[in-house]
């Protein structure tokens with residue numbers, strides 16, 4: 047069996063499963079957020095009753111992160127609905143934006159978009175927060191009401207996005223009926239070359255199979271090249287499995303995974319026992335291809351979908367109005383450090399927005415010093431508009447006042463993960479996906495630029 051099949055067999059209490067089989071699986075963690083949480087709660091109450099209790103109050107993780115730092119009252123109300131539900135159910139893991147469980151959050155004009163407007167519990171973007179807060183464990187099943195839940199496959203999990211109806215059912219029962227996906231294997235050899243990042247690798251893979259090339263299939267990323275990828279790299283890759291239509295993305299378990307998970311569960315006091323799944327010798331794949339990482343070059347996905355692969359050096363004629371770094375995919379500390387490496391001591395030529403994925407990323411950027419200056423200050427000095435309000439922000443457009451939103455037709459290069467029309471705001475905008483290196487180099491020139499020009 048493949049990694050996904052082994053994991054699903056265990057979660058369904060079976061010795062073996064085969065692709066196409068429908069099985070009931072036991073959920074280890076259900077995650078929801080402010081956009082889908084209220085709908086999920088509504089389904090749960092409708093189907094199980096107004097006084098029903100969730101199946102396990104310690105396995106539900108609620109992370110408001112999408113439409114938070116906005117004056118939009120409906121968005122603010124969504125977070126209030128989550129808060130009330132958490133209180134009613136006694137849910138253990140709720141990363142609220144405010145301190146007071148009886149309070150309500152409102153946009154503070156005096157702080158504006160840039161200054162921190164959250165309390166000490168807030169965790170930022172759900173997919174980055176889940177592992178950081180110790181909720182991703184190898185061998186487990188994670189369902190989330192968000193398509194990029196697949197990011198946790200980096201930790202040797204079966205992690206996938208589900209809709210509100212399914213999530214309402216999981217809330218009531220802890221179980222879900224799913225069809226075992228076929229597995230496509232992407233075998234990595236070698237290491238990423240100079241000037242490239244994990245984002246280039248996943249854009250290359252998606253360009254190979256198209257934005258629907260893995261529809262309802264597991265994408266297994268393995269091979270000796272995985273050793274050269276750290277957890278942030280693996281998260282970036284697994285995150286974008288859905289951009290090829292994948293049901294899930296999954297990596298093997300190794301010492302790198304173990305070190306990360308053990309540290310995060312220890313620091314946060316979350317469940318620390320787990321049982322990874324290992325690769326069998328007799329795996330059967332629907333598709334099997336080897337990728338030589340050393341041959342990669344800085345890669346972008348052009349408008350209008352993540353499968354529109356091109357090399358950055360071949361697209362220098364594409365002029366840009368905006369650059370954006372942020373999101374679960376591209377808003378990690380390592381992403382900002384790569385970005386800062388390029389813009390340090392220079393000045394961006396176009397509007398450039400920086401949105402850290404989590405408050406921890408903000409803290410790390412503000413405390414990491416390069417030549418006597420914090421990385422945060424280096425980015426601001428280069429002209430990057432940095433907000434302390436870690437969230438999804440303009441990654442998916444959001445309310446009109448979302449930080450960095452594309453409110454008119456424009457060309458934007460971004461370290462985020464999705465570029466279908468309208469994704470970041472205006473439906474006539476064109477969004478180009480790229481690595482933090484490439485976004486930084488392009489911000490400096492005002493056109494798509496191969497970052498190797500700026501790296502020594």
Ligand code: SF4
Pocket residue numbers: 112171172173192194372373374375437438441442462463
């Ligand atoms: S940052 Fe973007 S991709 Fe990630 S969860 Fe938020 S909206 Fe979705």
